[in-house]
Amino acid sequence: MAMTPLHLRIFVSSPGDVARERELLADLLARLPRDPLLADRVTLSVVAWDDPEAPAPMVAGETPQSAINRYKGLPADCDLTVVILRGRIGTPLAADIRRADGSCYESGTVWEFENALAGRQLHPEHEVLVYRCTRDPEVSLRDPKFDEKRAQLAALDTFCERVKKNADGSYCGGINKYDTPEAFVDAFRKHFNAYLRGRLPEMPAAPPPAKPWLVREALRSHRIVGRDKLVDEVWRRVCAGRNTSLLFLPGVGKTTVAQELVRDRDKVLAAFDGVLWANLGRQHVDNEELRRWAEALGISSERMNSLDRPELWTQALREAIGERRLLVVLDDVWRTEDAQRFMALGPHCVFVSTTRSKAVAIELGDREVVAELPRSQGFRLLREIAPEAVRFDPFGAKALVGAMQGLPLALVLVGKLLRRAAADDPPDPDRLRRAYHDAAEAGRRLDLCGDDRRSLGDVIELSFAALHTDAARDAAIALSIFRPKPNGFCKDIALAVCDADEDMLWDISDMGLIGHYLRGNSSEYTMHRIVAEYARTRLPLTASQALHRKALAFYADKLRGTLESDPEAYLGWYRYEQAEWQETKDACLYHMAHAGDTAAGVLAFLRVFFDAFWWWGYYQRFPFCERLIAEWRQRELEPRAREILNEVARFQDAYPAGPDKRAAAGDWARVEKALLTIRDRLGLVGEIRRIEGEDARRVRAFIDFFLAEAWAYGRGDRDEALRHYEAARTLLVADGMAWIAAWIAFYVAQYLFELGDLTAAREQAQQSLAEGSAEFGEAAPLEQRDSELLANDYRLLGDLALAAGDSETAARAYCRAALYAYIFQAIPEPADSYTMAFYREITGRVAGQLAALLATDPARGRAFARMLADFGAPCRGSPGGPDDTAALDAALESGVPARLAAALFPAGLDEADIVPAAAAYGEKVLAVLPAYEEATWGSGWLAAARAGRTADAAGAGVSPT
Numbered sequence: 001m002a003m004t005p006l007h008l009r010i011f012v013s014s015p016g017d018v019a020r021e022r023e024l025l026a027d028l029l030a031r032l033p034r035d036p037l038l039a040d041r042v043t044l045s046v047v048a049w050d051d052p053e054a055p056a057p058m059v060a061g062e063t064p065q066s067a068i069n070r071y072k073g074l075p076a077d078c079d080l081t082v083v084i085l086r087g088r089i090g091t092p093l094a095a096d097i098r099r100a101d102g103s104c105y106e107s108g109t110v111w112e113f114e115n116a117l118a119g120r121q122l123h124p125e126h127e128v129l130v131y132r133c134t135r136d137p138e139v140s141l142r143d144p145k146f147d148e149k150r151a152q153l154a155a156l157d158t159f160c161e162r163v164k165k166n167a168d169g170s171y172c173g174g175i176n177k178y179d180t181p182e183a184f185v186d187a188f189r190k191h192f193n194a195y196l197r198g199r200l201p202e203m204p205a206a207p208p209p210a211k212p213w214l215v216r217e218a219l220r221s222h223r224i225v226g227r228d229k230l231v232d233e234v235w236r237r238v239c240a241g242r243n244t245s246l247l248f249l250p251g252v253g254k255t256t257v258a259q260e261l262v263r264d265r266d267k268v269l270a271a272f273d274g275v276l277w278a279n280l281g282r283q284h285v286d287n288e289e290l291r292r293w294a295e296a297l298g299i300s301s302e303r304m305n306s307l308d309r310p311e312l313w314t315q316a317l318r319e320a321i322g323e324r325r326l327l328v329v330l331d332d333v334w335r336t337e338d339a340q341r342f343m344a345l346g347p348h349c350v351f352v353s354t355t356r357s358k359a360v361a362i363e364l365g366d367r368e369v370v371a372e373l374p375r376s377q378g379f380r381l382l383r384e385i386a387p388e389a390v391r392f393d394p395f396g397a398k399a400l401v402g403a404m405q406g407l408p409l410a411l412v413l414v415g416k417l418l419r420r421a422a423a424d425d426p427p428d429p430d431r432l433r434r435a436y437h438d439a440a441e442a443g444r445r446l447d448l449c450g451d452d453r454r455s456l457g458d459v460i461e462l463s464f465a466a467l468h469t470d471a472a473r474d475a476a477i478a479l480s481i482f483r484p485k486p487n488g489f490c491k492d493i494a495l496a497v498c499d500a501d502e503d504m505l506w507d508i509s510d511m512g513l514i515g516h517y518l519r520g521n522s523s524e525y526t527m528h529r530i531v532a533e534y535a536r537t538r539l540p541l542t543a544s545q546a547l548h549r550k551a552l553a554f555y556a557d558k559l560r561g562t563l564e565s566d567p568e569a570y571l572g573w574y575r576y577e578q579a580e581w582q583e584t585k586d587a588c589l590y591h592m593a594h595a596g597d598t599a600a601g602v603l604a605f606l607r608v609f610f611d612a613f614w615w616w617g618y619y620q621r622f623p624f625c626e627r628l629i630a631e632w633r634q635r636e637l638e639p640r641a642r643e644i645l646n647e648v649a650r651f652q653d654a655y656p657a658g659p660d661k662r663a664a665a666g667d668w669a670r671v672e673k674a675l676l677t678i679r680d681r682l683g684l685v686g687e688i689r690r691i692e693g694e695d696a697r698r699v700r701a702f703i704d705f706f707l708a709e710a711w712a713y714g715r716g717d718r719d720e721a722l723r724h725y726e727a728a729r730t731l732l733v734a735d736g737m738a739w740i741a742a743w744i745a746f747y748v749a750q751y752l753f754e755l756g757d758l759t760a761a762r763e764q765a766q767q768s769l770a771e772g773s774a775e776f777g778e779a780a781p782l783e784q785r786d787s788e789l790l791a792n793d794y795r796l797l798g799d800l801a802l803a804a805g806d807s808e809t810a811a812r813a814y815c816r817a818a819l820y821a822y823i824f825q826a827i828p829e830p831a832d833s834y835t836m837a838f839y840r841e842i843t844g845r846v847a848g849q850l851a852a853l854l855a856t857d858p859a860r861g862r863a864f865a866r867m868l869a870d871f872g873a874p875c876r877g878s879p880g881g882p883d884d885t886a887a888l889d890a891a892l893e894s895g896v897p898a899r900l901a902a903a904l905f906p907a908g909l910d911e912a913d914i915v916p917a918a919a920a921y922g923e924k925v926l927a928v929l930p931a932y933e934e935a936t937w938g939s940g941w942l943a944a945a946r947a948g949r950t951a952d953a954a955g956a957g958v959s960p961t
Contacts, residue, residue, distance in 0.1 A: 005043045006200060011078040012048040013112040015090035017137065020181040022048070022084065028185055031503065032192075041200060047073050075112045076119025076126075080195065082188065083113050083130040087137030089155040106155060113163075127195055130163055131176045131184055212274040214296035215262050216255070216331070216517055231260050234368060238327060238350045239271055243343075243365030245333075245353040255485075256408065258329045258354055272350070273324040278342055281332040281487070286310070286341070287623060288583060293317055293345075300919075310623055312833060314345065321346045328352070332485075336363045375401050378411055385415030388422035389432055396436045403440055404459070409528065413463045414439045416512045420466050438462055460534045463511045475500035476508045479527055480535035481547045483590065488517065488524035497550045545596035552591040555584055582624055586631065593632075602641050603682065603695040605632060609648060610702040614740070617652065619659060620834055625652060644681050647674040655706070659841050661713045662754065668714025672707065679703050688731050697731055704728035705744060712751050721751065738772035739786065745771060746792050758800055765796050783827055788835075791820035791842050802849055807860065811867035814846045818871055818905055823929065826922035831909060839908050840901075847901035854895050865892055868904050 010029060014022060029046050075081045090107025097111060098104055105111040116128045139149050166172045176191070178184040234257075237244050246257055262268050262275050269275075276296060278289040290313050294304050297320040304316075326349045333339045333355040343351055343364075353364040361367045378401035383390040390397040397418075404410040421427075421435035439462060467473045478498035482489040494500055500508075505525070508514050513535075514525045527535070536544070559581070575581040585608060593601040609628050616622040629649050637645065651674035656666025679685060684700045691700050708724035711717045725748050732741045749764035768789070773779040776786040798813035821842040825831040850868065854861035869888060891899040906928075909921055 005041055007043045007045070008080060008199070009045050009047060009073070009078040011073075011075040011081040011112070011116065012046060012084070013075065013081060013109050013116075014084040015086075015088040015107065015109050017086050017088045018084045018133070018181075021086075021131075021133075021184050024181050024185045025082065025084070025188065028189065031506070042196065047075075047078055074119070075116035076122070078116070078119075079126055079199075080192075081112065081116035081126075081128045083109065083116075083128065084184070085109070085131065085156060085160070086133040086135075087149070087156065088152045089159055106159065110159060125199065129176065129188070129191060130173075131178055131187070132160060133184070134177050134179055211269050212276060212293075212296035212298075212326070213265065213269075214276045214292060215329075216259065216277050216279070227257055227260055230257060230368065234261055234352065237366055238352060241325075241350055243351045243353070245355060245361040245364040245367050247355060247358060247361040247367055255331055255354065258331060258352060261352060262327065262329065268327060272327040274326045275329070276326055276346075276349075277329045277331065279331050279487075280338045280342070281334065281485075286338075287313075287627060289342075290317065294320070297321065317345045321349065323348055325349060330354070330364075333357075333360055333364065336360050339364055378404065381408065381411050382415045382418070385412065386419035386422060388427055389418035389435070392422065392427060392429070392432050393436055396440070400436070400439055409530065410459045412512045413459050416510065417462050417466050420511070438465075457534050457537075460513075460531055463513055464535075466511055467513075468507050469504070471499070472504040472507045474498075475504045476513050477535045477538050478543075478547050479508070479514060479525075480532040480539060481544060481551065481591075481594070482527065482532075484529040484532040485515070485526045488526040490524055493551060493554050494525060496554050497547055542596075545594065548591040548594040549596075552588055552595055555588045555591065558584055559588070582627075586628070589628075589632075593637075598638055598641055599682075600695070602644055603693070603699060606644075606648070606678070606682075606699045607695045610699060613652070613655075614702060616834060617655075620657060620837070621652075640681055644678055647677045647681075650674045651678070651706075656713075661709060668710045672710040672714060675703050675707050675710070688727055691731070694735070697735055701728045701731040701735075701737075701740075704731070709747075718755065722748070739776055739789075742768045742771035742777070742786075743789060746789060746796065749796055750792075753796060753799060753803075758803055761796070762800050765793055765800065769793050782823070785820075787820040787824040787827065788838060791817045791824065791838070793817075794820065795842055795845055798846070799849065802853070807864045808867065810849075811864060814849075814868060815871040817842055818846060822906060822925060825908075826925040826929075830922040831918040831925075836908050843901045843905040843908075844897060847897040847904065850900055850904075851895050851897045854892065862892055865900070865904070871904065 012022060012025060026046065026048065029044055033042060033044055090109045093105045093108055093111055095104065099114075105114075113128065113130070116126070120126045120128060137149065137153065139146055143149065160175055163173050163175060164171060176187055178187055234244050234246070238261075274296075276293055278293070280289070291304060294313075294317060297317065299316060299320055324346070326346055328342070328346060328349050328351045330339045330342055330351060330353040333353050334357065336359070339351075339353055339360070343349075351365060353361070355361050355364070358367075375398065379390075379398055382397050382401060400414060401411065404414060417439060418432070418435055421431050424431065439459075464473050464476060467476060475494075475498045478500075479489070479494060481497075482493075491502075491505065494505060495502070505514075509516055509525070513531055514527050516523060516525055539547075589601070589605050589608065592604050595601065605628065609625055612622055612625050612628070617625045629645065629652065632645050633649075651671055654667040654670035654674065656668075679700070682696070682699070684691060684696060684703065688697075688700065688704075691697050704724045705728040708721045708728065711724060712721035715721075725744060729741050729744045732738075732744070745764045745768035749761045749768060752764060753761035769777060771777070776784060776789070778785065778790065794813045794817035798810045798817060801807075801810035801813055821839045824835045825839060829835075846868070850861060850865055853864055865888065888903040891903040894900075909917055
């Protein structure tokens with residue numbers, strides 16, 4: 001049953017010196033009921049003495065205020081009174097209108113304000129909003145009415161003080177200040193929205209934590225027609241616990257049926273423990289849908305940030321859903337395996353899937369074909385959308401239903417065309433006849449093809465033609481550059497990119513060419529794929545590319561403004577783990593790929609991929625890298641670009657994971673071949689000084705680095721490896737990337753150490769420590785340090801010291817490495833699978849060195865172990881802390897690295913505990929951190945570290961020389 005709209009009366013009160021404010025407010029209040037968020041929910045009537053459509057008559061023998069009161073109504077009877085003030089209080093009222101105490105009102109505005117306050121005593125839901133401009137009125141000193149205007153300003157000041165304070169000085173009210181008329185309207189819009197939230201209890205409220213409510217809610221101006229039996233049948237099945245798949249043809253309205261199924265929130269939540277929704281279209285992204293589920297299920301953002309692998313997302317969501325019986329809608333499924341991944345998350349959930357594939361429908365549940373509407377229901381739908389037009393010619397309307405072949409998308413478009421043709425009061429017969437004729441002609445050309453795809457071009461063209469202006473038509477066509485349904489776009493980018501205004505968007509939405517949806521607390525527009533494909537045929541390539549460039553600029557500004565405050569700084573790289581940044585960057589790449597410069601688009605993609613691979617994929621598979629490749633494979637690419645993309649995928653698959661590149665499984669020959677092909681196809685060959693462009697230089701630098709690894713660990717060619725390492729480092733240093741250059745110095749040091757060149761390895765390790773010390777090294781505050789790099793450097797310096805026979809220096813370096821690896825579990829982010837694996841790597845390497853020493857020189861090994869044991873003192877005896885002395889002795893007897901690590905260092909989290917316990921583990925690290933001062937660096941170190949005063953470019957006293 002349709003909801004009865006909330007009707008609000010708004011009284012506008014002011015003196016005559018705010019004409020522009022009144023004009024803008026009248027325009028806003030006229031447009032608000034057409035806003036898709038408010039359509040069919042709110043209606044407004046404005047009470048204003050200067051309403052051009054209904055001015056208050058001035059009656060002879062009656063004061064103006066009395067005439068306004070009699071013909072327009074009283075403020076006390078209105079839901080909302082808006083008082084606008086600047087420099088005047090207004091004209092005093094006649095003696096026949098007085099207060100109860102006999103005093104006169106200073107002006108009609110004052111009377112209206114006090115009348116509204118009196119009405120609020122009887123109707124607490126009524127509100128009074130007072131606005132005052134902060135700019136003083138401009139008055140010439142030569143103005144003959146100067147004294148009068150000054151007196152008006154003084155009287156206004158007195159009134160405003162009375163509004164704010166009681167006679168005893170206590171506060172009793174507030175005034176909203178503004179600077180310009182435009183600022184006033186903007187402030188009022190926000191205040192009005194807040195007011196509406198209190199007056200519209202029927203609007204969807206925030207879901208209770210126990211029952212998630214994640215639904216794609218459509219904001220439409222007509223009721224659903226002709227699907228009652230289907231919805232009832234599906235409801236009966238899901239209540240019985242049976243999964244159902246809705247098989248449909250394009251334009252039949254599969255999403256509409258699913259939305260109608262969950263329309264009645266109370267009914268659904270009485271039968272199920274909540275609702276989740278996922279859009280699984282051809283180009284969907286699992287991570288985006290999973291994150292929305294996590295938010296709906298109440299998983300904290302801190303925990304979500306630790307979910308760095310698909311299996312961890314699966315674990316977290318399965319735990320959050322648990323045994324609950326949720327109703328889950330999987331919309332627009334193209335591949336069975338996509339749906340099955342989501343179905344596996346809720347073993348007790350009931351699933352409704354919509355698809356256009358018969359094979360998919362059979363696999364996912366009881367199949368139900370969503371057919372075209374029969375003629376009787378199609379007629380009802382037309383009558384629901386355009387009642388006046390159908391009443392004008394019911395036989396013509398029935399003929400149109402047949403011509404549209406019962407296709408809901410076509411009927412909605414035609415219905416909105418007829419509704420607009422009948423907008424005149426009374427309807428213009430000639431205009432309606434023309435609309436019927438045009439729709440019938442389009443219907444005769446509507447045909448069914450053998451592949452079940454309909455040609456709706458003529459019907460869509462009618463909708464375009466019915467838009468109010470050419471500018472609106474251009475904007476509607478321009479909107480087709482965005483990814484179509486189920487993807488969406490926000491109002492801000494539509495206005496910025498398509499040269500549209502809100503009226504145009506409402507016009508386009510009113511004609512059914514775009515839909516408007518609520519997703520959680522936000523809203524977005526979307527264009528049906530069929531409409532988008534047609535609109536693109538009317539968009540010249542050059543115009544399309546120009547629009548994509550504008551969209552690219554919009555997203556680039558968003559990145560610069562909010563998500564990339566310092567993108568090249570060490571901490572700035574954490575953006576690669578943030579879902580909002582990933583989604584925004586992916587949007588940038590999508591529009592860049594369609595902006596007309598294929599080479600620039602490919603380079604931008606490669607830079608993002610290699611940056612992300614460097615950040616995370618070098619050690620572990622990074623879902624963001626895999627997502628980039630998967631999405632670009634779905635795009636239409638030139639042959640050369642597709643070849644490059646395929647080589648990127650081969651590189652990722654062949655690259656050895658883990659920190660030990662010599663022992664890790666991989667295919668260095670494939671890595672080298674893929675990198676050389678990418679380099680050659682991009683033309684990034686030759687001397688590095690000739691490489692121009694920021695993206696090109698970054699891509700070439702990473703190609704050189706990864707080629708260096710292939711030469712080092714694949715071919716075993718030291719000279720070529722060092723040449724490529726140096727080429728990469730030179731480019732990065734020249735481009736200000738000291739952080740990456742410091743990492744390369746560490747990798748070179750590790751490689752040289754493995755070759756036995758201890759002197760050269762020590763030089764590179766100390767260079768790594770010195771590079772960018774004040775930015776991310778030991779001269780920086782603790783929160784800004786790259787603890788991972790510092791742990792690696794000190795672990796390697798410990799290896800070098802131990803190889804040189806200096807156990808004491810080695811022990812100090814190892815303790816420092818272990819502490820930085822431990823800190824990495826809490827600063828700058830809570831522990832995740834990556835940081836925990838790194839902690840195990842560092843402590844495992846140290847324990848491995850100790851085990852090797854015990855095997856060759858037991859006495860020296862035990863003495864070395866005692867030096868390391870002091871590191872674990874702060875945690876000894878606490879849960880998860882190192883074992884006691886007896887356990888250490890037993891570990892030393894065994895010589896097993898894993899037992900040694902457990903006896904010497906605080907325990908890390910098990911793989912299964914990383915998700916639920918990461919935040920608590922990080923808090924534990926922070927709690928015991930001060931106790932490590934004496935054991936590792938001496939008292940006072942932590943305070944100095946937090947201030948960034950503990951640097952020692954030569955290795956902080958642990959150099960083995």
